[in-house]
Amino acid sequence: MPALSLPTSAELDALKKFDTPTVCNALEVLRPSRRGYGYTTEPLVCCFPELGPMVGFARTATIRSMHPKEGDPAEIKEQRLAYYSSIEEGPRPSIVVLQDIDPMPGYGSFWGEVQSNVHKGLGALGTITNGCVRDIPDCAPGFQFMAATIKPSHAFVHVVEIGVEVTVCGMIVKPFDLIHADRHGAVVIPYDLAAKVPEAAALVARKERLVIEASRKPGFSVAELRKAFAAQQDIH
Numbered sequence: 001m002p003a004l005s006l007p008t009s010a011e012l013d014a015l016k017k018f019d020t021p022t023v024c025n026a027l028e029v030l031r032p033s034r035r036g037y038g039y040t041t042e043p044l045v046c047c048f049p050e051l052g053p054m055v056g057f058a059r060t061a062t063i064r065s066m067h068p069k070e071g072d073p074a075e076i077k078e079q080r081l082a083y084y085s086s087i088e089e090g091p092r093p094s095i096v097v098l099q100d101i102d103p104m105p106g107y108g109s110f111w112g113e114v115q116s117n118v119h120k121g122l123g124a125l126g127t128i129t130n131g132c133v134r135d136i137p138d139c140a141p142g143f144q145f146m147a148a149t150i151k152p153s154h155a156f157v158h159v160v161e162i163g164v165e166v167t168v169c170g171m172i173v174k175p176f177d178l179i180h181a182d183r184h185g186a187v188v189i190p191y192d193l194a195a196k197v198p199e200a201a202a203l204v205a206r207k208e209r210l211v212i213e214a215s216r217k218p219g220f221s222v223a224e225l226r227k228a229f230a231a232q233q234d235i236h
Helices: 007-013 021-030 033-038 073-088 113-121 193-214 223-233
Strands: 054-064 094-100 125-133 145-151 158-162 166-168 171-173 179-181 183-190
Touching: 007 054, 007 193, 021 033, 021 113, 021 166, 021 179, 021 183, 054 125, 054 166, 073 158, 073 223, 094 166, 094 179, 125 166, 125 179, 171 183, 183 193, 193 223
Parallel strands: 054 094, 094 125, 125 145
Antiparallel strands: 054 158, 054 179, 166 171, 179 183
């Protein structure tokens, strides 16, 4: 578990009011270096955009699907149960971040009707993966799929490592990281900034509003744009 205090339920609820680009904007204000990392940089298919943003604590693992898992069947069964225990344990709600480490990620799907229901029952809101998903119409209601692709088969999919640092679509994630995700992608929110995001987001919105409102007025010109940019500097 992380040494820092977990964000509160109220803070998580406040974060759900914003889309992920707005959260990224706020993090850039709070910690300028975050402009260049901490978010997905490769495409993701958001299967249920109508669900809106999900905010939760990461559970991580790596998977493969191109070849069967080798080893003692009893040990394989115990590892599978250990994986599910890792989903159940720790802060909730959770978001399951799975890195497919095969040479061809998404050869087979870990996610479908059964896994979505099992993971939802264990407190997960959804998944983010560079692999694939399937059973879109039949997955657990309210469970979000964010994946690189959609495919029909699970092939030989299996968990390789549990609770490790993963990289999914350019975003590095550690176990229990706080994640915000929606149809645009996902971003990791440092615990110490979670409570500050709403105020920073409001600041960005006030600055942006000056330019947007100016651009919608009749007779808008570069001269008016220059004035709007200048006015932004006075907003703190």
